[in-house]
Structure formats: structure tokens, C-alpha cells
Amino acid sequence: MNLDRRLRTFFSVYVFAYAFFFAARPLTDADFWWHLKTGEYIVNTHSVPTTDFFSFTNYGKPWVAHEWLSEVIFYLIYSRFGFNVLIVVFAILTALAFWVVYQRTGSHPLIGSVATLLGVWTVLPTIGVRPRVFTLLLSSVYLELLTRYLKRGKGGEIWWLVPLMAIWVNLHGGFLIGLVLIGLTLIGLPLDAWLSRERLMAAWPRVRILSLVLVGCLLAVLLNPHGIGIYKFPFEIFLSPVQQEAIVDWQSPDFHQSEAVPLMLLIFLTIWALTLSPRRVRASELLFFIATLYMTLKSGRHVAILALVAVPLLADNLQIWITETSKGKLFSITPIDSERSNRMALILSVMFLVPLIAFAAKLKSRVFDEWRQEVLKVPLSAVAYLKDHQITGNTFTDPNIWGGYVIWALPSNPVYIDGRIDMYGDQFVKQYLNIIWNGADWREPFDRYGVRVVIIEPKSALSRELLASGQWSKVFEDDISVVFVRS
Amino acid sequence: MNVSLKRVFEIYVFAFVFFLASKPLNDPDFWFHLKSGEYILRNHTFPTTDPFSFTFYGQHWIVHGWLSTVLFYLVQSRLGYRALIFLFALLVTLTFWFVFRRCRAHPFVTGFAMLLGVLSMSTNIGVRPRVFTFLLTSVFLLVLEKYARRGGRTIWILVPLTALWANLHGGFFFGPAFIVLAMVGMVLDKWFGGVKVDLWPRLRVMGVVVVASVLAIAVNPYGIEMLFVPIRVLQTSVYKEVVVDWLSPDFHRPEVFPFLVLFLLTTAALALSPVRPKPSELLFFIVTLYLSFNSQRNIAIFALVAVPLLANYAQHWLSANELRRFFQNSLLARRSAFGLVLLLPLIVFAVKLKSTVYGEFRQQTMDVPIKAVEYLKQKQITGNTFTDPNIWSNYLLWALPSNPIFIDGRDVYTEPFTREYLSITSGRSDWHEAFDRYGVRVAIVGPRSLLARKLRSATDWQEVYEDEMSVVFAKRT
Numbered sequence: 001m002n003l004d005r006r007l008r009t010f011f012s013v014y015v016f017a018y019a020f021f022f023a024a025r026p027l028t029d030a031d032f033w034w035h036l037k038t039g040e041y042i043v044n045t046h047s048v049p050t051t052d053f054f055s056f057t058n059y060g061k062p063w064v065a066h067e068w069l070s071e072v073i074f075y076l077i078y079s080r081f082g083f084n085v086l087i088v089v090f091a092i093l094t095a096l097a098f099w100v101v102y103q104r105t106g107s108h109p110l111i112g113s114v115a116t117l118l119g120v121w122t123v124l125p126t127i128g129v130r131p132r133v134f135t136l137l138l139s140s141v142y143l144e145l146l147t148r149y150l151k152r153g154k155g156g157e158i159w160w161l162v163p164l165m166a167i168w169v170n171l172h173g174g175f176l177i178g179l180v181l182i183g184l185t186l187i188g189l190p191l192d193a194w195l196s197r198e199r200l201m202a203a204w205p206r207v208r209i210l211s212l213v214l215v216g217c218l219l220a221v222l223l224n225p226h227g228i229g230i231y232k233f234p235f236e237i238f239l240s241p242v243q244q245e246a247i248v249d250w251q252s253p254d255f256h257q258s259e260a261v262p263l264m265l266l267i268f269l270t271i272w273a274l275t276l277s278p279r280r281v282r283a284s285e286l287l288f289f290i291a292t293l294y295m296t297l298k299s300g301r302h303v304a305i306l307a308l309v310a311v312p313l314l315a316d317n318l319q320i321w322i323t324e325t326s327k328g329k330l331f332s333i334t335p336i337d338s339e340r341s342n343r344m345a346l347i348l349s350v351m352f353l354v355p356l357i358a359f360a361a362k363l364k365s366r367v368f369d370e371w372r373q374e375v376l377k378v379p380l381s382a383v384a385y386l387k388d389h390q391i392t393g394n395t396f397t398d399p400n401i402w403g404g405y406v407i408w409a410l411p412s413n414p415v416y417i418d419g420r421i422d423m424y425g426d427q428f429v430k431q432y433l434n435i436i437w438n439g440a441d442w443r444e445p446f447d448r449y450g451v452r453v454v455i456i457e458p459k460s461a462l463s464r465e466l467l468a469s470g471q472w473s474k475v476f477e478d479d480i481s482v483v484f485v486r487s
Numbered sequence: 488m489n490v491s492l493k494r495v496f497e498i499y500v501f502a503f504v505f506f507l508a509s510k511p512l513n514d515p516d517f518w519f520h521l522k523s524g525e526y527i528l529r530n531h532t533f534p535t536t537d538p539f540s541f542t543f544y545g546q547h548w549i550v551h552g553w554l555s556t557v558l559f560y561l562v563q564s565r566l567g568y569r570a571l572i573f574l575f576a577l578l579v580t581l582t583f584w585f586v587f588r589r590c591r592a593h594p595f596v597t598g599f600a601m602l603l604g605v606l607s608m609s610t611n612i613g614v615r616p617r618v619f620t621f622l623l624t625s626v627f628l629l630v631l632e633k634y635a636r637r638g639g640r641t642i643w644i645l646v647p648l649t650a651l652w653a654n655l656h657g658g659f660f661f662g663p664a665f666i667v668l669a670m671v672g673m674v675l676d677k678w679f680g681g682v683k684v685d686l687w688p689r690l691r692v693m694g695v696v697v698v699a700s701v702l703a704i705a706v707n708p709y710g711i712e713m714l715f716v717p718i719r720v721l722q723t724s725v726y727k728e729v730v731v732d733w734l735s736p737d738f739h740r741p742e743v744f745p746f747l748v749l750f751l752l753t754t755a756a757l758a759l760s761p762v763r764p765k766p767s768e769l770l771f772f773i774v775t776l777y778l779s780f781n782s783q784r785n786i787a788i789f790a791l792v793a794v795p796l797l798a799n800y801a802q803h804w805l806s807a808n809e810l811r812r813f814f815q816n817s818l819l820a821r822r823s824a825f826g827l828v829l830l831l832p833l834i835v836f837a838v839k840l841k842s843t844v845y846g847e848f849r850q851q852t853m854d855v856p857i858k859a860v861e862y863l864k865q866k867q868i869t870g871n872t873f874t875d876p877n878i879w880s881n882y883l884l885w886a887l888p889s890n891p892i893f894i895d896g897r898d899v900y901t902e903p904f905t906r907e908y909l910s911i912t913s914g915r916s917d918w919h920e921a922f923d924r925y926g927v928r929v930a931i932v933g934p935r936s937l938l939a940r941k942l943r944s945a946t947d948w949q950e951v952y953e954d955e956m957s958v959v960f961a962k963r964t
Contacts, residue, residue, distance in 0.1 A: 195808065244739055252738040255780040256727055264780060268773050275757040275764050276679070286758055290751050297738045297747060325679050438914065438937045461914030461937070 007344065011109035014352045015102045016095050018113075019120045021359035023094035024087055024367050025128045026375050030401035031419040032074070032129055033378070033408035038065045039075025048225045052423055054407045056394045056414035057449050063423040064226045066233060069170040070131035084368050090129045094120070097133075097140040097308070104144060104312040107319030108331035115315035118269075119307035121262040126249075126301050135174030136304045138164060142178050143288075143308055146185045150192070150284055153206040162216035166223045169230060175221060176234045177305055182214045184291055188284025195283050233422070242426040244299075246433060253300040263303055267293065270314040277317035278324050289313055378405035379481035382455050386410060391475070391485060393452030398436040398462060402455060402481075413453060436462060443469075454484040493594050497587075499829045500598040501580055506836040507605045508579035509572060509844045510613035511852045515878035516896050517559070517614055518855070518885035523550045524560030533708040537899045539884045541871045541891035542925060548899040549709045551716050554654040555616035569845050575614045578622055579605070582791070585625035589632060589795035592802035600801070603752070604794035606745035608787040617784075620658030623648060625791050627662055628771075631669040635676075635767065638689060642696055650703035653713055660717045661788065663700045666693055668774060672767025680765045720898055725905045727782070736783040746786045750776065753793045756800040761807045768796060855882035856957035859931050863887060868951065868961055870928030875912045875938055879931060879957070890929060912938060919945065922962075930960045 034054065042048055042065070052063040065071060077086045098120050105112035127133055142161060149158045161182065168175040186207060193203040224230050237243050237250070244250050253260050270289065274281050292309045295302040322330050373380040379402055386392075387410060395413040397403045403418030417424055417432050424432075435442045442462060445451075456463050458477060466472040466484045476483035519539075526534060527550065537548040550556060562571050583601055590597040605612075612618055627645060634642045645666065652659040670693050676682040705711045720726065727733045736743045753772070757764050764772075775792045778785035843852070850857040856879055863869075864887060872890040874880045880895035894900055894908050910916040914937045922930075932938045934953060942948045942960045952959035 252735060255735040264777065268777065271754055271757075271773065272769060275754070275769055276766065278763070280761065281758045283759070286755055290755055293754075294747065294751060459915055464914060464917075 007348075008109050010349065011113050012099070012102060014356075015113045015116050016099045017356055018117055018359070019095035019098045020091050021356070021363060022117070022120045022124060023127060024091035024363050025124070026367050026371075027083060027087070027129055028375065028377050029128050029130050030378050030399075030404045032404070034404040034418055034420065035067070035071045035131065036074050036078060037408045037411075038068070039071035039073070040079075042068055042072050043075050043079075050225075052420075054415055054418065054420075055403075055424075057416050057428065058424055059414070061423065063420070064229070066170075066224060066226050066230060067131045067172050068225060069167070070134060070172060074129070086129050087367060090127075090133050093133050093137050094123075094127050097137040098311075100137075100140045100144050101308055101311050104147060105315040106312075107315040111319050111322070111331055112315045115311045115318070118262060118266055118314075119311040122266050122307045123304045124262075125259045126304055131172040132174055132301070132304070134168065134171040135177060136308070138168045138171075139174075139177055139181065139305050140308050142181050146181055147312075149206070149210065150185060150188060158209065158213055159216070161213050162220050165217040166220040169221045169224045173233060173237075179214070179217060179221075180291075181288075182210065182217060184287055185284070186210055186214065188282075188287050191283040191287065237422060240422075240426050242429045242433075243421055246429070247421060249301045250299045252297055253303070260300075263296070263300075263306075266307060266310055266314070269318070270310045273314050273317035273321060277320045279317065279320050281313070281317070285313060373480055378402055379455055379478075380405075381478050382476055382481040382483050383409045385476045385483065386413065386453065386455075389475075391453060391483075394450050395453040395455065396446070396451045397454075398456040398460060400432065400436075406455070416449065416451060436460065442466075452486050455481055456484075458482045496594045496598065496829075499833065500587075500594075500601055501584070502833055503602055503836070504583045504605050505576050505580045506833070506840055507602070507609065508612055509576040509840050510609075511844050512568060512572065512614055512848065513852060513854050514613050514615050515855050515881045518881040519895060519897055520552070520556045520616060521559050521563060522885045523553065524556035524558070525564075527553060527557055528560055535709075537897075539892060540880075540894065540899070542893055542904065543899050544891065546899060548897070549712065549716070551709075551713060552616040552619075552654070552656045553708060554651075555619060555656060559614070568848070571614050572844060575612070575618050578618050579608075579612050582618070582622045582625045585622075585629045586791055586794050588629055590798040592798040593805070596802050596805065597798045600749075600794045600798040603745055603749050603797070604790040607749045607790040609745070610742050611784060611787040616656040617658060617787075619652070619655040620661060621787050621791065623652045623655075624658075624661055624665070624788055627665045628791060631665060634689070634693075635669060635673055642692060645696055646699045646703050649700035650706040653704040654707045657716055657720065659704060659713075663697050663704075666697045666700065668771060669693065669767070670697075672765075672770045675766035675770060678766075680767075682765070723898070723902050725902050725909075729909065732784040733782045735780055736786065743783070743786075746779070746790070749790060749793055749797065750779075752801070753797040756797050756804060760800040760803040762800070762803045764796065764800060772796060850956055855879055856931055856954075857882075857886075858954050859952055859957045859959050860886045862952045863890065863929065863931075863959065866951070868929060868959075870962075871926050872929040872931065873922065873925075873927045874930070875932040875936055877908065883931075893925065893927065912936070914941075928962050931957050932960070934958045 037054070038049065041053075048068045049065050050062065052058050052061045074086065077089055098116050101119060102112055102116040105115065107115075123136065127136065141164065145158055145161060148155070161178070165175060165178055168178055189203045189207050189210070190200055194200055221230060222228055226233070253263060255264060274286070274289070288309045289306075292302065292306040296306040319331065371380070383405065392410075392412040394416065395403075395406055395410070396416040397406060397418075400417045400421075401419045403415035406413055406415050407418060417429070421429055431441075431445060435445065436456075438461065442465065454462075454466060454472065458479075458481065463482055463484075467474065471487055472484040473487050474482060475485050522539070523534070526538065533553060534548060534550060536545050537543045559571065562574060583605060586604065587597065587601060590600065592600075608621070612621070626648065630641055630645060633639070645662065649659060649662040652662050670690055673682075673686055673689065673693075677684070677686050701714070704714055707713050736746065738744075738747055757769070757772070771792045775785065775789040779789040848857070860883060867889075869889040871893065872880070872883060872887075873893040874883065874895075877894045878896045880892035881897075883890055883892055884895060894905070900908075907916070907921070911918045911921050918938060918941055921927075930938065930942060930948070932942070934955070934957065939958050939960075943950060947963050948960045949963050950958060951961050
């Protein structure tokens, strides 16, 4: 199989299309709903909230919506075009992030495409309509600019990192990743020079400029409603034992889950390609891979960054290994006559187009049409019941993230807790976990905070406790939730 | 580095391995192994039904790894617990001696890789039958590596070793699996690595060895049934959900950190080394990595595979770079400095070992409610006993035979029953009804557990004992 420019363009379009269809997913993130509500607040009041106004337990506590720009984007798109357009926009942003990655691969387009789509598949559990998709896209752009800088080291385009950082910090808390990527490049530059027997000082001019860019980015971070206080935020999360232990997102990946299969494939194949490739990897490339692999094994949510780093490494090294072992017969990247290339492009077009149609049909039925609570993972029916029967008052939910949906759909019911764990603080969250895990000591906090409504999972320990207490009546039950109201 | 200095250093490394491998008796499973050994030696028979619980009494149960349990009991009854700790630390050291034989690097590099390896295994070792699996894995890896290089007849030793393995620990299926993996590796090396040997005669011998090894598994008191034990365990999904050993590693935990470092450093060494690894080496690396990601109990197997890879390929990389000078000229290579630097931590270790491992057996270290059981024994409070966590019952089984148990750490219990137990302890089902149904008379639970709260408020149960680890309730008569 050979290629010319046209074949590469053709694959480029298909990678984008497939990445888009993979990434178009229903609104399964319960946090989405409080983001949307916050966006509504900001658009309506033209101000970023500085204290909590959703909960009854921590009402008035300092809270800055540091992802305010994402939230405004959520609300503006939703209010003008609806949920489906929001899904489409975020799928495009994800596809764009991986399209940029695909452009970094120097392999045969088929190998590049398969590696890129493996990358997309890997990140699926962590994306959707979420502010972190901006981190995915911006990390991809950062990596593109930093890789070019590592290879060529010229051009003023590296300065783009500074204004991009000013936007990033207002979009998502993952802006820290941008700073880490620059830091890794700063280590990688002298490391490459040293190991390639260059004089260490040869790397100095590039290190100096990149250090200035880093300082620029550190200053650009300050352009947010939180000011310098934003630097505290990521550390509060990293250093909070409750967040690190109790929130699935921050936990190590569970490799028993089927959704971790692509991650394992990506790790194993990249190690295979890196170690067997006749071309030895550059120290800076390895540094990026090892650092992001470390981050991912610590917290599964970082898989997105690992995918962006690993895909080009996998594609390029696999290409070299295949070329060597097949003696250039398979996936050759030397150009050939255009007639054969045209024929190949035609065959591949048909081959790739057919599943694309199937994907489009799936999108219609599974993403745009399906608004079932099992898919959205929030208690739609229970909340609808409460709304219909005008049952209002302080509302407790288990899991906590259902509170996010209550915030959006039931403004008359302030929540006990929601997905903003950082705002609630470790002490409060620990007490909450004790209630939901052990069904313990619920009476005192329920009385103290004046809980009136409880929406929880049907087979939980707390559900049994409430039923047995005689003070709570079960008013609604379905497959995913049960609603209790204080008698 | 001169030869005598090299030897001194190697002795130091093994001394460190030995110290790191000396663990207190903190595996609750130890107690049912000990009890099983006692049962076999006293009754001169191999149990086929459960004699210990009141819930599954008389149900089918076999003691896989019976030989380990007999060994446990023999050593414990004749020489005491401390001799067992010493013996198993020695077995781990022996395991690493076989690993050492696969390393061809500067002693410093090998020493570093070996210590990282033994640290990675630290949660998996101790006085446990699985140490035999590690030892035999190490032997298998050495024999298979030598066979791939030079051929020879030593490969046949794997057949009797598999038979021995099947009697020592349930991990025996690793034996034939490694041989098959080595066969695949040899084919890959020929296809992709350009190894020029006539494969067919070797593959044929290995094929026969695999078949003979699988047949050798049946050479045990339970015969062919032993072959199905691992399959049954792997099919029980509840183990993979709740038993820490079977879970994916939690990389937030400090004890997993050495594994993470070993994995990342080995990957870096393999990628950077100017000499490319063979596909067969990578195959073992990736397969055991996969097993470790799936269940952290396999980290030990991964470490045995990864340590020589790290040492050998880091050596290639160091030799090709300027770092080799560090080893040639460093202060560390001077005899006196060298001896002193390493002797001090060794002394500290020995002192620590005396106080923590060989010192007094405290319940916090051993993770079982020694004092509560002592109390029950003194007060002669007997009857069907429920514990939360279940593994405390392992100790009861040994120390309090008068109290049949509800559930313990053995694989005798069915999956629905295990789930019922979990729903009782987590409050998802009615504990009172279950206790009445099964005739539970005594409960030993954590002081802050859900059941402790429930039992305290139940009028027909009485709290009879409490300490910082456990609280004991007895049913009022």
C-alpha cells in the first residue's frame, strides 16, 4: 500500500469524521447540569458568582466559578440551539484535538489513523459535554507547538502559548497541565542535547526563550476572576485525601472495567513500538510518555493527556518497526504512480464510508433521541415527580452528583451536596460519605440542616434506615431511585 | 570493580533482600493454612469437606497447597513462629538468587534493580504459600531463558517442579503458561528478531514438556480436580470486586510506588537502550504487566520478569553514555567508603527487624483480634461466631476451635453466600433476620462498623468486650 498527498488528506477527513462520531455521546456527566445553571446565572446577571447559592448546607460559603467561560459557552449554546447542538460542538472540539494529533504522525496514514482512533477510544470515558474537553483541545495545541519547538526551535509561534493560557485558565482547572507540559519541555531540551552528545550550552537559547514563555504563562494565569488564588485550587484537590480517595475520576484506573481495555491496548502497543523500533526514542519524547503514563496510573482522568502524547509515538515507531520487519513491503511511505494511488483511494473511500453511515444512524438513535435516565445517569423520573407534585424543600441526594441535576431542574429544592466537592470541603464530605456508605449518624445532620426530601438509590443502606425509621415516607420509586419525604 | 569487592557488594545486596523480605505474620490467611496443616497431620487424611464453618460444614472443600500448610505446621510446632518468618525470608532471598543469575549488569545496577524488585513485592510476601509460586516462577524463568539460548536437557526438570508446585500453591498454572509463553516468544524472536536457530526441535521438546507438566499437576492428593481450582477461582467475580489482592493496583498507596517506579524505569531502559530487547522479552514483560494491572497480587510475578530487564538494558544504556564513568571512578568504588556506606543501613535494618518482626506479636501488626479471642477463650464464650471483616475468622479457626465460623478467607463459600455476607455488613439487608436464621451466637466486629452500631442498639445482644481493634457481642440467653 502506498500513498500520496491525496491519500493523506483523505485519511485526515476520515479521522476527523470518525473521531467526531466516537466523541458524540449523550449528556452522561451529572456535573453538566450545575455548570449549565451557573452559566445561566452569569449570562443573566453579568457577574461571576463568588459564593455558593445552590446548597442549603454551605450557602454563602466562598466559591468562585473558575470555569465560568465554559459554563457561559454551555448556556449560550444550549439556550439558543438546544442540547443536541451542544453535543455536536463538544464532539467537534474532541475531534479537532485528535485531528491535531493525527497531523503530528509521520507514519502511513492508515497506521496514523488507527493509532489516533485508538487514542479517541481511550479517552471516551472522560469526555462528553464537559469543560475538560477544552483542556483536551488546548493540551493538544500545546503539544503541537512544543513538539515543533523541540524539533526546530525557531519561530515566534511558541509565544501563542501565553494568550492561550489566559483563555485556558478561565475554561477549566486543567490549565496546570499546560504549565507541566512546558516544564517537561524545559527538561527535555537539555536532556536531548546531552544525550545526543551536543554541547549542553547548545540548548540554552531555546531554554531561555521557553523559560520566558513559561513566565508569561504563569502571569497569564492571573487573568481570571480568582486572581492569584487560582494557584491554590489544583493543590487543594491534589492534597485532599477525600477527593483523591473517594472520587472515581481521581482514582487509579480500574483495569477490570471494559472501558479500560483501550487504555491497556494503548499502553502496551506504545511500549511494544517504542522498545522494538530500530529508531531509539529521544529522551524528551520518552519523558513526555513516562510522565503522562505516571499521571494516568495515578488518576484515570489524565488518560486524555497520555493519549495525546502516546498516539504519535505509537504510530511513528510502529511504522518504523513494520517497515523494518517487512523489509519495506508493508505500509511503505514512498510515493508511487498516481493511477494506483487513485484506485487505492477509491477502494478505501468505500471501505471507510460504509461504517460511517452506520455511525451516523447510531448517533441519531443513541445520542440525540435517547433521553432516558439510565443513559443520562440522573433520576429524571423522580425529579419530574417532585416537580409535578410540587414537593419542595431542602433535598439530600445519594449519589452526591444527582444534586447537580436537582440544581438545574428543581431550583425550588436547594441541595445538600453536589459535584462541587472542593467547595464543600473535606470535613463535610467525610460526614456525607459516612451517611451514605454506612447509613450512619444521618438523624443528627438531617435534623440540623432541615432535610425534607431524600432522593437515593433503592437498595442502599440509607434507604433501609429511612424506611425503618417511621419518620419518612416513601413517595416514589423506580429502577434507579427512591424518594422519601419527611412525614 | 575487582572481584572481591564485587562479591562483598553482592553479599550486601542479598542481605538487604533478606531483611526486606522478613515480614511479620500479618496475613490473616496464615492461620487457616496452619490449621489445615494441623488437620492433615493429626488425622492423616486430606479433607474433602469443610470442617470449620457452621454455614458450609460438610460442603465440598479441598486444601490446595496442602504441602505448604503441612510445612507451616511442622515448622511452627517444632521451631515456632519466628523460624517460619526466617525460613520464608530465606525463600524470597533464594528467589532473588535465581533472578540475580539472569542479570548481566554492573553490580550496582543489578543491586538497585533487585532491591526495587523486592520492594515492589513487599505486600505479596511473608509467610504465605504464594512465596513458593514466586520461587518456582523464578526457577522456571531461568530454565526457560537458558533453554532458549542454549537448548539442553535441563528443561525436563520443569515437569517434576510443576508437580511439586501443584502441591504447594494454587498458582501452579503459571508453570505451563510460562512454557507456552516462552514458545511463542521463540517464534516471535525468529520472525521479528532475526534469531537464527532451528526452532522446530526445541518447540517439539517444549510442547512435550507442557503436556507432561499439565499431566504432572494431577500428581496430588486430589488428583485431576486440582486442575480446575484456578478456573473456579478466576470465575468467581466477587473476588475481583472486593478482595484487595485481586483488584487493580491503587497507585495512590505508598506500597505500590516501588512497582510504579520499576515499571516506568524498565520501560525507559528498554526504549533508550542502544541494544533492542528481544520480542520474547517484551512478551513476558507485557503479559505480566497486564496481569499486574488486573490484579495486584501478580505484581510479584512482574517484578521477577522486570528486574533482569531493567538491570541488563539500563546497563546497555549506561555503557553507551557518559554515565559509565560514574561507575568507574566513583567514590563508591573505593573499598573502605563502600563497606561503611552499606554496613550502616544493614545494622539499622537488623535492629529494626528484631523489634518489629521478631519482637512481640501485637494484634495491630498481625491484623487479627488477638485480645478479643483471648477474652472469649478465658470466659468460655462459645458458639457460632460472625466476624466483620471475614478474615478475622481465619484466626478464630486456629485459636478458638470451639467457635465455628460464619465465613472466613477460604474459597469454600459460594458467590451468592459471599454477597449475602457483604450485604449484611454494609447494611443493605437485615442483619437481625440473617443472624437468627443462621443461629449466630457471637459477633466480633470493628468498633466503628455499622454492625457494631446495630448490635449496640439491639436488646437481645450484649456487648461483652471492647478494645481499640474490635468489639465482641454475645446473644443474650
